[in-house]
Amino acid sequence: MKKAKITLLVAFLGIVLALGSSCKKSNSTPSMPQTLYDSLGGTAMVPDPAMQGAMIEKGRLGIRSVVDSAIFVIAADTNINGYFKVLLQEVSSGNLSGFNALSKNLTDFFCVATGAKNFSYTGKDMVSAHNPATNPRMNGKAMNDDFDSFVADVVVAAKKNGLPDYLIARLGTIINSVRSQVVQA
Amino acid sequence: MRSKTVVKSVLITTLVLFVILVVHIIWVTRPIRNNAHNIAMARIDFQAPLNDAQGKAITQWLYAQKGVTHVLCNTSSKIAVFTFYPSQVNATQLASQLSRYMQIPATRYLPAKEEIENGCPVISVSTQQKIEQLTHWFIHSVNN
Numbered sequence: 001m002k003k004a005k006i007t008l009l010v011a012f013l014g015i016v017l018a019l020g021s022s023c024k025k026s027n028s029t030p031s032m033p034q035t036l037y038d039s040l041g042g043t044a045m046v047p048d049p050a051m052q053g054a055m056i057e058k059g060r061l062g063i064r065s066v067v068d069s070a071i072f073v074i075a076a077d078t079n080i081n082g083y084f085k086v087l088l089q090e091v092s093s094g095n096l097s098g099f100n101a102l103s104k105n106l107t108d109f110f111c112v113a114t115g116a117k118n119f120s121y122t123g124k125d126m127v128s129a130h131n132p133a134t135n136p137r138m139n140g141k142a143m144n145d146d147f148d149s150f151v152a153d154v155v156v157a158a159k160k161n162g163l164p165d166y167l168i169a170r171l172g173t174i175i176n177s178v179r180s181q182v183v184q185a
Numbered sequence: 186m187r188s189k190t191v192v193k194s195v196l197i198t199t200l201v202l203f204v205i206l207v208v209h210i211i212w213v214t215r216p217i218r219n220n221a222h223n224i225a226m227a228r229i230d231f232q233a234p235l236n237d238a239q240g241k242a243i244t245q246w247l248y249a250q251k252g253v254t255h256v257l258c259n260t261s262s263k264i265a266v267f268t269f270y271p272s273q274v275n276a277t278q279l280a281s282q283l284s285r286y287m288q289i290p291a292t293r294y295l296p297a298k299e300e301i302e303n304g305c306p307v308i309s310v311s312t313q314q315k316i317e318q319l320t321h322w323f324i325h326s327v328n329n
Contacts, residue, residue: 068255075228075266076259085296090225090271098301099226099268137302 035115036170037063043118059116062161064107066171069157071102079149083142113174126181141185151175224254227276228266229283232290235260239287246286250279 035042041058048056056064074080075087089098111119128134130142151172158168235243240260247256247265252273258265265283269276280293 071226072255072257072266072268073259075226076257076262076264078262078264081228081264085300087226088228088294088296089301090276097223097225099224100222 036167036174037111037115039167039170040114057116057118059114060107060111060119062163063110063114063116064103065161066154066158066163067106067110068103069160070154071099071106073153073156073160074150077149077153080146080153083139083146110174113178114171126178127184130182131184142183143185144179144183147179147183223270223272224268225271225276226266226268227280228264228294229280229291230294231263231265231287232292233263235263235289239289243283243287246283247279250274253279 037059040062044058045055046058046061048054048061050064071084071087074084084102086098087102105121105123108119108121109123112121123129124135130138132138132141154175155168155172158171163171235258237260240258243258243265244256247253247258247267250269252270254268254270256265256267267276269279277293277295280291284291
């Protein structure tokens with residue numbers, strides 16, 4: 001009789017523990033993987049070093065720093081700088097310079113691609129932007145080698161900005177995801 | 186009575202035109218604050234091979250110039266690129282001064298209008314973006 005009581009108690013405790021652990025599991029929210037944008041600082045606001053008195057999201061600042069460095073590397077890279085001659089256009093009549101326009105456009109694009117929520121890319125989609133038939137500014141179809149040079153230049157820029165290798169790898173994956181849209185030759 | 190009205194209209198028109206002229210003069214002669222929106226980029230092509238020491242010297246010399254904000258010298262492509270404020274420095278003059286300082290033939294690369302027009306696919310913008318840029322430019326012009 002006593003043995004049966006103990007068995008019953010153990011069985012009851014086992015059920016309680018099992019239910020408790022299963023409830024715990026169902027209540028816990030699955031951890032969302034952090035976006036690359038979040039890894040770079042996300043939406044935390046920090047002073048913008050390029051604009052006195054202005055604030056900028058830390059994630060965007062990180063992206064813009066890499067983009068700006070990449071623009072320098074690309075401008076001095078004879079493999080692909082032919083595509084980016086507009087960079088060397090000077091400011092005139094209140095127009096934004098080619099440098100600033102390219103920096104903003106690429107930063108917007110990478111912000112959205114890396115998971116930013118507060119920005120939007122309003123330029124052409126990657127296929128249309130790189131198709132000479134739909135974009136007269138594209139003076140020829142981009143080759144795989146051109147794209148490789150672009151990726152290499154961005155990696156150089158990311159390293160210059162002290163990005164750790166695992167974040168560079170994630171950035172590389174994002175860039176490579178549009179390779180088939182950019183390379184149309 | 187009619188001549189009075191004509192004189193009055195002429196006076197008002199002249200006054201309005203004068204005010205517009207004054208506003209225009211103030212607008213075009215206002216001091217431009219240097220920021221990310223009026224920065225420009227220039228490229229200097231060297232016509233001789235560069236070694237690492239020369240690359241460093243070029244970078245240091247450019248950084249020492251007023252109005253130059255960032256420099257990168259690629260010795261393998263014999264190209265130096267830098268950003269600068271056009272209101273503070275003339276990049277073409279800087280290129281010839283640098284050429285003299287380094288004693289290496291060098292010229293500033295300036296793309297032709299046609300090259301700019303079919304240069305960069307990323308710059309090709311949508312109408313929405315053009316409106317955004319115009320609004321952005323207007324707000325910054327007013328702030329400055």
